[in-house]
Amino acid sequence: MSKIRSALLAALIGATSMIIALDQVRAEDKSLTFVSYQGTLQDSQIKAWQQPYTASQNVQFENDSPPDGAKLKAMVEAGAVSWDVMDQGAAFAEQNCGKLLEKLDFSKIDTSQFPAGSVSDCGLPVYFFALTFVYNTEKYKDHPPTKLADFFDLKNFPGTRVLPPDISLGTLEYALMADGVDAKNLYPIDVDRALKKLDTIKSSIIFTKTNGALQQALVDGQADMGFAVTGRVIASAKAGAPIAPVWDKTILGWDALIVPKGTPNLTTAMDFVQFVSRPEQNKRFAELAGVIAATSKATPDYSDLNKTFNPRLHDETGDRVLLSNVKWWAANLNSVIAKVTPWMSR
Template sequence: MALLSSLLVSGCAVSEGGADSLVFVSYGQGAYQAGQRSAWLDPYQQRTGTTITIDGPSSTAKLKAMVEARKVTWDVVDTDASVAAANCGTLLEPIDSSAYADRFPAGSVSRCGVPAALFGMMFMYDARKYGNHPPTRLADFFDPRAFPGRRVVYGGDPSVGTLEAALLADGVPADRLYPLDVPRALSVYDRIRPQLTLASTYGDQQQRMAGGQADLALIVSARAYSLLKSGATGWKVVPGIPTPVTWDVLVVPRGSRRPDAARDLIRFASGQEQAAAFADAAGVGPANATAPRPSSPYGRELDIWGDDRKGQRVLSNVNWWAANRERVVRAWSDWTTG
């Protein structure tokens, strides 16, 4: 994720702002943040006259420091769903989304977090490598004998479905996935360790795939969308397989200067039109389940909430991740560096 901030208002610097301003925090330059700007922030600014500045990257550590110092300059933050579950009432303000909570997939709305985007952990392969013998099962990613080749996954935070994919591939039923058997998941990755590259960033993973440095990949759908749009159309999605699903949420930091306006922006972003526009621009699944599905061919191919994927979705247990993230991230980090 880029460390440079992007500003909605040209020439403005990130600051605490005035009575008619909000600071929106996202992940840095790219289709994802640009989609938020075009689908949510520009229209909201035009409708309300509120000046919106984008800051970033989203960081729980920075948010915690702001709240504890009582110097909060952020108003709306895009973050992982488990962060909202773990910090509701301490770092985050409650959001009363009862009037529109039924727009979202069951179990995805929390007291302090409103879904922003859905992501599938997609299994993709380079068709130029495998020709008429493509992978057809999630287990094929972890089978270097049947499918020799270079693998790549994002090596950072594994809560995006990295461990869930390994356990599903190893035969764990979706309804018995949690609590995650982390040692078993790591042992599945041991099978491909000599063939596996751990990308330092999502951008690095995408570049390796586009540059011919990988043959198979587990990649979040938003990055898969960027990959295909960039012209790397030799990469194909393995259809009809279990797919871990995670989501980001919009939250209001405790101590925001304008919490009511922040909640209003979140409500606006949750509308059908806004959700659909963001999904089309960023290649994510629209969080609003009543929104029209993505219109582009790549968007439809990667839409984890499409009707044809109903039996394939395996939703993350965000409460389990909220309680276990630190331990699991440490175990994953030890494995990746050991």
């Protein structure tokens, strides 16, 4: 009889444990806190990703911003993580994998649909953006620039130039290619050579602290040329800036979905990342946000304006669009900033 009681007790304990585990999963599945960059981008992520996921999985979302790395670090170190999924730069995913971030579950994700080198252990690509060379069509209507070297040619193309606040987006790479470096040999970046090339136009450069200020410089006509990310270029054009792109070599960067280490909703967060990886979600997001689709299986119906500034649609030779070397930037960003910052103030 005692054996029967023991068996029944063990079964009861097992059943109770299972019920508790199921209750924990159900509790976890109720909500996720998603962190991104506000504005059109996050609104598009809500519509393309969150709303259909809520409809199919009954998971509610809270949205927060910005996806601040220092705040995440403080959360993880304190063991009080309140964020579940974040949109962050690909280099951040490389730098903090296994430290501040969970490794992703790729068991249900077709990674072959993403460009080689863009998927990392802790980051899933969700959209690409170009650092686009644009010029003022009214300023240069009779003699427009056609190649990267023209950006550095003040004699034939006089005028002000505006640069983005983030040095890792491609400015140094463009300087090197304009100086004769082959696109295949950009990395490791020769920072001194790139800065020497930038020295030739430094007197005509507007340095910006935010992408908003860069956009305003294009709209107001303060800048005659510029390097700007896709979203800001499109927003500038919508605001009336008379700008057109130069399709020489174009650097693509990308953002990734990441999962903070210690999230209380790990299972649901991983499932949501898998959901976002689907081509139909990527297609819808690219259409709404005007960004470059992350997956080759997505076929967005872009507006005419978005088509104008999408480098993939203008790469007739197949060698004009280059992926940023995120691994190199993740390992070297701090040392590059330490060198570039004093150069800017000289």
